[in-house]
Amino acid sequence: MTVLHLSTIFPRSPSSLQSYIANLSKVYGGHGHTFIFALSANFEAPSDLAKSVQSLDNFIGDGGQTVGCLSSPFNGVNSRPLSCSFGVFESPATTFRSVIPGKAEVQVGRWHSFRKKEEEGVSTVTEGDYEEGVDWEDVWDRSRQATSLPEDLQKLDSNTVNSLIYFTDTAPEGLCNSFQLLPKTTKLGLTGAPTPFITGRPVTLFHNGKIHGSGAVGVALSLGKAARMDYLGVKTFSKPVTITSCEGNLVNTINNANPTKLLLSDIRKAGLDGSGIEQYSLGVVLPGEKIGRTYRITSGDPSRGSLALDSQRTPDPGTLVQFLHRPKSATIELPQSLLSPSTPTLGFLSVSESPQGEFQDHDDDIILSDTFLAASEKGVVLSPALDNVKTREDAWVCSLAGGLATLDMAPGVHQ
Incomplete structure (x- = not known):
């Protein structure tokens, strides 16, 4: 060809x-x-x-x-x-x-909703999945099967x-x-x-x-x-850190600490504008300190600590990451x-x-x-x-x- x-x-x-x-x-x-x-x-x-x-x-x-x-x-x-x-x-x-159908867009701070079966013909989730005690990781794994x-x-x-x-x-x-x-x-x-x-x-x-x-x-x-x-136009502004706890599209702890407070602290140290969370992302650090996958940060709460990512799922615990910045302008x-x-x-x-x-x-x-x-x-x-x-x-x-x-x-x- x-x-x-x-x-x-x-x-x-x-x-x-x-x-x-x-x-x-x-x-x-x-x-x-x-x-x-x-x-x-x-x-x-x-x-x-x-x-x-x-x-x-x-x-x-x-x-x-x-x-x-x-x-x-x-x-x-x-x-x-x-x-x-x-x-x-x-x-x-x-x-x-x-x-082949997919999933509905992620909802910030919660597990995504699956598309209505009658509309898209596609859910792998049953009524029992909504009962108390559901193993959401198992639901996710089933939905990812080839x-x-x-x-x-x-x-x-x-x-x-x-x-x-x-x-x-x-x-x-x-x-x-x-x-x-x-x-x-x-x-x-x-x-x-x-x-x-x-x-x-x-x-x-x-x-x-x-x-x-x-x-x-x-x-x-x-x-x-x-x-x-x-x-293009994206820069790191923090030291590499490790995700230690996460769930769904939420990063709950980084280095066993509040990730939102860590982000705000690094923003202040770098002299950046902290008013627009949409300017910031999380990047997976590869060997040689090259950035691999990136995830836009969509929200963060200093009191609760969790960072919500524009993704169905965060990187796994133990993943080395860095905060990234790209100015809105x-x-x-x-x-x-x-x-x-x-x-x-x-x-x-x-x-x-x-x-x-x-x-x-x-x-x-x-x-x-x-x-x-x-x-x-x-x-x-x-x-x-x-x-x-x-x-x-x-x-x-x-x-x-x-x-x-x-x-x-x-x-x-x-x-």
Whole structure:
């Protein structure tokens, strides 16, 4: 398999985007290729959005396959407001549609509620689970058990798949659990932009001529090496400490002490602004003091002590962590590896929900060649490939603004 084209355009106008789509379609359409795209949803005129979606839907022509989504604008990045990313792959490639349900969004400070069975068809929790004395850790473990892969992926030879690229709604847990059946494959997902007031759907996903408002769509590729995670504009400001007690999405003690008081103390020592808890996160410390997974802190109570994280589950007790800071007003500087990549690169960027700074005004389109870059205000989902298939590492959603997951799309040999 070969990647034929990757690019990201920040067009000066909707008409300029239309021209770019038309020119690329002339080159790659009608050859039976596989096409992926991410189009930012923030058009001023609904008619311009509709025209762009129609052009992208018809981009690859008869015999080809299409996977796409409406994505978030690049809030905090000095670029134009509109964007569209393009990826064309030589077929055969397997695209898929998933309706495997997940969980409802976490409620701060309490165990998450499961979606109503009649609405989503999906709870693994029974009435007895709500009785006094329930072992919630057991409930969690049962909900994480691997299920069947999406139907389109069930006949795949796992030895031929290096990466799965997909676009999802805000509940990817069920799909990610099924990906445990492909432990040696890197799985990288982008959460679609919220579009209830744009298209009437919670998210807007595209798969081979059909539009979906839930679930996920994606493509299986024999390309892609291990994903890399970077945090743009994020800095540590504390010494490494250890989680000593936690439950659900709550960190109850750190170093056997009140974690909220520790956070406030470190904020004062660093001379930082303590008025906005949303500026702060918890990062898992890896060997070499590199930061691995990150978790946004959503609330903290000095009297009770617990810190609530934007996650279904905290890191385990005994995990070494550090407090992280990213100012609310910080802009995101894209790395040179995306602006001028040495090899074709796919990147998913987590951004803030509100615009930061000002979008630049250029006379010309801004085009990133050999780079597929899309943004999400709801987070990037990463399930890394595992060298040891007997180990287990759950998927993780990075919702920290500045979190950038990249995947080298050079041909790779499956391990």
